[in-house]
Amino acid sequence: MTVPAEDHAASHDFALHRLSWADFDHLARGEGGAGVVLRLRSAERSRRLLLLRALVEETTKTPEVFGPLPSSEDAWELLARVQEKAPRALDLILAHPYAGTWAGYTMRLLRNRITGVCPMWMHVGHLHALAAAAAIHARLDFQTHIPLWNGGAMLPTLGLAQLAADSLWSVAEVRSERGQVEVGNDAASVQLPPVCAGDAPGWWGIQRLTMRAGEHVLSVRLDDLDPYRGLYEPVLPQRLDAAEVDAWRALLDQAWHLIVHHLPDIADALRAGLDSLVPRPAVAFQMPSASTGEAFGSAIIARPPDAASLAATLVHEFHHIRLGVLLRLARLHEEDPRERFYTPWRDDPRPIGGVVQGVYAFFGVTAFWRALARAGAKAPDRRAAFEFAHWREQAWRVLCVLRDDPVLTQAGRRFVDGIAERLGPWRDEPVPADLGALVAAVSADHYAGWRIRYLRPDPATVADLETAWLAGRTPPVATQLGTDRGPTPVPDGSWSSARADLIRLSVADPLNGWNMLSRTWPSVPDATAADFAYVTGRLTDAARGYRAELAADADRPAAWVGLGLALSGLGVTLASRALLHYPEVVRAVHRGIRARTHTVPAPEDLAAWIGRFAY
Amino acid sequence: MLCRRGIYAMDSFSTDMESGVESELIDLGAVSMTVLRELDHTVFRQALRHVMRQTAHPQVTAGGSLWKPTD
Numbered sequence: 001m002t003v004p005a006e007d008h009a010a011s012h013d014f015a016l017h018r019l020s021w022a023d024f025d026h027l028a029r030g031e032g033g034a035g036v037v038l039r040l041r042s043a044e045r046s047r048r049l050l051l052l053r054a055l056v057e058e059t060t061k062t063p064e065v066f067g068p069l070p071s072s073e074d075a076w077e078l079l080a081r082v083q084e085k086a087p088r089a090l091d092l093i094l095a096h097p098y099a100g101t102w103a104g105y106t107m108r109l110l111r112n113r114i115t116g117v118c119p120m121w122m123h124v125g126h127l128h129a130l131a132a133a134a135a136i137h138a139r140l141d142f143q144t145h146i147p148l149w150n151g152g153a154m155l156p157t158l159g160l161a162q163l164a165a166d167s168l169w170s171v172a173e174v175r176s177e178r179g180q181v182e183v184g185n186d187a188a189s190v191q192l193p194p195v196c197a198g199d200a201p202g203w204w205g206i207q208r209l210t211m212r213a214g215e216h217v218l219s220v221r222l223d224d225l226d227p228y229r230g231l232y233e234p235v236l237p238q239r240l241d242a243a244e245v246d247a248w249r250a251l252l253d254q255a256w257h258l259i260v261h262h263l264p265d266i267a268d269a270l271r272a273g274l275d276s277l278v279p280r281p282a283v284a285f286q287m288p289s290a291s292t293g294e295a296f297g298s299a300i301i302a303r304p305p306d307a308a309s310l311a312a313t314l315v316h317e318f319h320h321i322r323l324g325v326l327l328r329l330a331r332l333h334e335e336d337p338r339e340r341f342y343t344p345w346r347d348d349p350r351p352i353g354g355v356v357q358g359v360y361a362f363f364g365v366t367a368f369w370r371a372l373a374r375a376g377a378k379a380p381d382r383r384a385a386f387e388f389a390h391w392r393e394q395a396w397r398v399l400c401v402l403r404d405d406p407v408l409t410q411a412g413r414r415f416v417d418g419i420a421e422r423l424g425p426w427r428d429e430p431v432p433a434d435l436g437a438l439v440a441a442v443s444a445d446h447y448a449g450w451r452i453r454y455l456r457p458d459p460a461t462v463a464d465l466e467t468a469w470l471a472g473r474t475p476p477v478a479t480q481l482g483t484d485r486g487p488t489p490v491p492d493g494s495w496s497s498a499r500a501d502l503i504r505l506s507v508a509d510p511l512n513g514w515n516m517l518s519r520t521w522p523s524v525p526d527a528t529a530a531d532f533a534y535v536t537g538r539l540t541d542a543a544r545g546y547r548a549e550l551a552a553d554a555d556r557p558a559a560w561v562g563l564g565l566a567l568s569g570l571g572v573t574l575a576s577r578a579l580l581h582y583p584e585v586v587r588a589v590h591r592g593i594r595a596r597t598h599t600v601p602a603p604e605d606l607a608a609w610i611g612r613f614a615y
Numbered sequence: 616m617l618c619r620r621g622i623y624a625m626d627s628f629s630t631d632m633e634s635g636v637e638s639e640l641i642d643l644g645a646v647s648m649t650v651l652r653e654l655d656h657t658v659f660r661q662a663l664r665h666v667m668r669q670t671a672h673p674q675v676t677a678g679g680s681l682w683k684p685t686d
Contacts, residue, residue: 014658015642020635046643050666053651057663080648090648107670231675293674320676328669330636345678357676411636 017043019329024411027326028418030319030364033265034272040325041095041273044296047328048094051103052079052127058110059124065110067121068171069145075131078142082131086138093134096157097276097298098228102126104294105228117234122147122169126154126228132174133158136192141177148172149227150236153183153190159197159205160225160237161190204239209249209277211256216267218256221276222248223298229278231290231300240279247303248279254307255314262371263315266364270318277301285501285524289313293324308384312368319364320357332356332412333405340486341401344394344446347495349454349487352407356416359399363419366391370426382435386507389431389439396423397443438507441565442500444580448561449495452583454487462585465610466592469601475613481582492584493557496526499565502535526558534566542566543604550603554594560587563603574611575604582614639665 023039026032056072059065066072083090093099106123109116116123129146133155146153153161153172161183163172172185181192190202197205206226210219222245227234240248260267275297280288282303289301299317304310326332333356339349343358350358369391372384402408403416431439464476501524502517509516514536521532530545543566549559564579578586586607593601641662643651 014662017638017640017642018635019638022635024635042642042644043638043640046640047666047669049643049646049651050641050663051670053654054663054667056652076648076652080652083648104670104673107667111667111670231677288678290675290677292676294670316678324674327674329638329640353674354676357674361676361678 017046017329019043019326024326024330024415025418027322028415029422030367030419031265033268037269037273037322040322040329041296043329044100044325045091045094048100048103051107055103055107055110055124055127058107065120065124067119067125069121069125069128069147072124072127074144075127078131078135078140078144081140081142082134082138085140089134089137092137092157093130095275095297096130097295098156098223098226099130100294100296101230101292102130102228105234118147118149118169122149123234129154130156136176136181136196139176139179143173143175145171145173146183148185149234152225152237154225154227155183155192155196156226156228157206157221158192159203161192162202162204163188163190204237207245209252211253213257213260213267216256216260216264216271218252218267218271218274220252220274223276223278229276229295229298229300231292244279244303248277251304251307251310252277255311258307258311258372259314259368262375263368266315266318266367269322270314273297273321274299274314274318279303285497287313289317291317291320291324293327296321296325308372312365312387315364315368316361319361323357323360330411330415331409332415333409334407336407338486339489341398342447342450342487343398344443347450347453347497348491349450349489352402352405355398355402356412359395359402359416359419362391362395363399363423366395366423366426370429373431380432382432383504383508385431386435386438386504388426389435390442392423392426393439393443395419396427399423435507438503442503444568445499445561445565448564448580448583449557450487452557452560452587453491453493453495455584456485456488456492457481457582457585457588458485462588462592465585465589466596469589469593469606469609470597475610481585481610481614493555496531496558498524498527498531498558499535499562501525502527502531506535528558528562530559530562530566534562534569537569539566539569543570547603551600554590554600554603555587557583557587560603564607567604567607572604572608574609574614575607576611578607578611578614579604582610585614586610 023032023036026036056076059072063071079090109120109123125147128144132144132146135142136158148163148165148170150168151163151165153163163185164187172183175182183190192203193200197208199205204225207222208219209222210217223229224240225237278298278300280300280302287302287304287309289299291299301313304313333352336352339351341350341355343350343355345358345362366388369384369388373381373388399416399420403413468475502521505520506517517532517536521527528549530542530549533545534542543563546559546563546566549556560579560583564576568576568580590601590603590606639662641658
């Protein structure tokens with residue numbers, strides 16, 4: 001029954017969630033510990049309750065949307081029973097990260113009247129699976145029906161019962177009596193084990209990993225089962241084998257020790273805010289990780305090669321997670337979907353929302369590597385020092401662009417200033433000079449690689465330069481090389497991160513650098529002999545190699561930029577300046593001359609000619 | 616073109632230099648499921664619309680080149 005609005009208006013004087021400036025500033029500076037996280041959690045709990053109510057209301061109008069499953073009212077009643085008997089069980093389900101992604105995904109389907117990965121009744125019917133899981137946690141006696149996808153009946157936070165099924169989408173019954181839980185259909189039934197995290201015949205339990213570093217305990221689910229654990233669409237289970245689970249356990253244990261030891265305040269926040277990890281297979285020379293603002297408490301992470309990488313990734317993703325909730329409470333920028341920013345951590349242009357997220361996350365990454373680098377008193381950790389030096393500069397570079405952007409709100413500017421308050425002084429901290437040079441090279445490489453692929457020079461400027469070159473004249477004095485047209489969304493050519501990968505390998509093993517790289521470089525994706533020569537300091541060989549690459553493919557972005565880097569190292573100033581600052585112009589003019597005359601100018605001659613007025 | 620009439624244009628986050636940021640999210644910390652099912656007043660309806668609007672554009676952040684974001 002619905003109570004008239006005026007009655008409720010009189011009887012419920014609701015407060016709105018509020019974020020104090022103290023909490024806001026703590027978050028901006030990457031601080032705040034568990035207290036702030038718990039307050040964010042409280043707001044997220046309210047948001048999910050509102051979404052649940054909205055979903056039930058939407059589906060009550062069209063009860064047929066539940067198909068063969070019971071109505072949403074049945075699920076709501078079960079959740080209410082759970083709350084009466086064991087409120088913590090309800091809170092556990094409300095806090096489950098993938099309850100958030102499910103609610104958001106299903107609401108989008110309902111509002112847009114579109115079909116998802118499964119029939120609509122499967123998606124809305126997941127409400128019954130959440131209610132059943134809550135009731136099992138509460139040790140209630142109950143009976144209900146839940147969706148069965150590809151023979152798997154998911155009980156979120158608990159595990160998945162595997163049943164035989166004739167069709168891809170069907171229904172399973174869940175029955176709980178005196179602590180015994182059974183999931184079944186016409187073909188089979190599965191008894192849940194007393195400890196659901198364990199496996200049993202027909203049952204995959206969601207494993208919980210618990211790490212202890214002194215008094216600091218981190219306990220997370222390793223969720224390879226929940227259909228709503230992905231970023232965009234529901235996905236089927238991808239069960240890890242025992243060896244992979246052991247590898248994750250060992251890595252996570254070491255990573256937790258690193259975070260507790262080096263960043264205790266972050267550790268305090270993490271233990272209060274991280275519930276689940278979605279494990280993904282390792283990817284050579286990459287560490288993909290992701291999170292979504294709808295799944296507070298969850299990160300998707302490809303298995304990193306070592307504990308320090310995992311610790312850095314956890315800190316990175318946790319910054320995204322905290323910021324995701326803050327953005328629901330405070331508007332940091334106006335809506336602006338234009339992909340107009342360069343960011344050193346992505347190969348493509350980003351909108352302001354992605355930039356704010358990236359600056360904050362890499363501010364966290366910088367903090368981690370800084371702490372690790374400073375800890376090695378006797379023998380500095382060169383890898384940590386390199387990553388610290390690299391990310392502090394990259395985060396600062398973007399922050400300086402961001403803080404002046406008119407799309408930032410007053411609160412957004414305050415948030416960015418909070419980051420700057422911590423990040424700025426770190427830029428003055430010393431790092432070994434050779435690492436500083438490597439950081440500069442990686443930075444120049446990425447920026448030039450982004451420009452050559454995403455910036456389109458002014459066609460009139462390019463035409464003027466072609467004409468002047470062909471006439472044997474000096475470049476037009478008044479020519480503006482820079483473009484104010486903004487990046488395009490479509491890259492002109494593919495990119496390679498091989499040089500950055502090789503530099504990181506050499507930093508990690510400096511004593512054995514050349515020998516190690518000589519064996520390893522062919523396995524680095526897209527690496528060329530010229531890249532190997534460049535990273536091992538054989539700059540003349542590198543320049544020769546890049547010239548050969550351009551002779552074979554005059555459009556290859558990585559070869560143009562590689563030539564610029566090698567020439568810069570050799571002190572060839574004019575050509576390298578043009579190739580690293582305006583590579584898109586040099587390549588466009590080169591293309592134009594080829595098209596007009598069917599002759600091929602020497603790349604560095606053309607670059608040096610343009611470099612005479614490139615600043 | 617800068618779009619100022621999106622989901623945020625409908626929102627009215629309030630910032631107060633003294634106390635902090637007030638959101639549009641009502642605090643349901645002390646509301647039972649039974650009561651929540653029956654709520655129907657204006658403030659509640661506004662809060663419902665607010666969270667429903669926010670689902671239109673989920674924030675996704677992805678690093679590494681394998682998973683592209685949609686934000």
